[in-house]
Amino acid sequence: MLKNFLQMRLKGLVVLAVIVLLLPLFFNNPFHYDLATQIAIFAATVVGLNLLVGFAGQISLGHAGFFGVGAYFSAVMTGTYGWTPLPTMLVAAVVVALLAWLVGRPILKLKGHYLSMATLAMGFIIAIIINNEGWLTGGPDGMSVAPFSIFGWELSSFNQYSLFGIEFGGDVAWYFFAGFLLLVAVWIAENIIDSPIGRALRSVHGSEIAARVVGVDTSYYKSLVFVVSAVYASLMGSIYAHFSGFITPHLASFEQSIVLITMVVLGGMASTFGVILGAVVLKLLPQVLADFQELEMMMFGLILMLTMIFMPKGLFPTLQNKLAERKRKKSEEQA
Template sequence: MLNRFMQSRLRGLVILALILIILPAFLGNPFHYELVIQMAIIAATVVGLNLLVGFAGQISLGHAGFFGLGAYFTGIATGTYGWSSLPALVVGAVVVGTIAWLVGRPILRLKGHYLSMATLAVGFIIAIILNNERAITGGPDGMPVPALDLFGWELSTFGRYSLFGIEISGVQAWYILASVVLLAAVWFALNLIESPIGRALRSVHGSEVAASVVGVDTAKYKSLVFVISAIYASVMGGLYAHFQGFITPAVASFEFSILFITMVVLGGMGSTFGVILGAVVLKLLPQVLADFQELETVMFGLILMLTMIFMPKGLLPTLTAAVSKRMRKKAGGEA
């Protein structure tokens, strides 16, 4: 028998899959597809970041650095050295994971503001390297990235493909791939959360001292989740590079890191499906507020501020709690 929490998460995964299946019926043009594909890739990235922030209680203000490293490793490996995309993504994830382990061991000994500053510094260092190594990365001007090549099949947003006898466009093919990747990212995160590793992470979040007393190797688990979240970012960064076809050091910028962490906080720390909602909202808001022109940034900030004031636990946890409370009241009234 599945426990109640696992049943809830499995139900959430099924609902997410149904939404992704139905959504193309409401996407009217390639721009809509491109926006949703970007949402899916970034949502998968913050699902990994949520493991670190929401479950282990460790902050990271430089996570876009790992996203950028994955993007540039894939771009350089495929564009400069002619690798296929899959080996580039896998090797890139191993390299970025190793870097995350090397930098994570010392900085994760820090706490609070000191940890925030250390992760921020890591992100800045990566961004500076990507900006300055012109011969390798193209510097501030960026570099082109070839189309995604999986098993000899090139996936371009401009192409036409046949899937089970049905002809689809390049952006539709990318949508299918991004949806599968997002579902896989969520599935892995949910399984990790319910595993002994997930329980150890939650104990670290609750109290490192108490976790250490009962035998949890806090340094080991903090490093492990830091590496896992960095691998998420690396793989998604590589896919993002292939989808965009061109990357600049902006993918590793401080602004991108803040966007990631804001998505986690807005959607609900510790809520896997909540952070997906946070990613969707923050990607859609600029489109919705575009008509406000110079007031766009002010409106954007005002909406975030009001959300955090009235929904401090995040969008999805607050909405879920409100619906549950309403249902209990209704059930009580009927009784």
């Protein structure tokens, strides 16, 4: 059974890799690459958040704060102090990890609504600091970000050439880089889930008291997964900052935190590939509904509400269950 479970996860990763490789065949302009890159970045972010919310059962309504810290740390250190992007991202991740550990130890002792309010307050504090410290962050006006480069090679200045009918340039290079990061994020998350750490997280989600009885250090594991999810957000925040070239405090806002948590819930909590689907849907819906103009937000909310009413477990788990049920009925009919 465990072998089949692991094979299913490996197949999922292979399918995702194939989708990432083949999607450019359907792209017609740079906007498609830009949108797909954003989806990959936010999908990788919520893959980390899902470890905290979906598997450990700990709510976070301020996770965009870590995303914003990663973005602004990279923007400030590369733009103002001349650091190179890659080391800056790693240092930002370490800073965010320390911040998440210090903040997480006390607030993760809370439960339910109290935990939600504590994480919400944390996000508000980070957003206020970014918004008010204009001398460093540019304040409400935002700030520009230096181009991303690896060993002196800038993604945005990738030379144009054609391969299999695809025009390769900076937008294409960014897409494949973000797609690669998404695959790495999924691979790491899947390994965590299948490890003793993942089993400890699921036990905390199931019953924290029972987990303590069998010897699980619940405080440690909750803090650990909080740190891991924060590092995911920080790294992707840094990547997003260099990709967009300009950032504003909105990245760390409450609204952005709600978008992230909605991606997890909509796609399916405790489902790595489900939250990726949630990110895809939530990023594509505004584009699909753009023609409705003033009705766009109302239609957007209605679709989300109906989805959660008729698919309370999320899109991916519901579709999985329906396909499994159809396959079972078909096999019974053949028998």
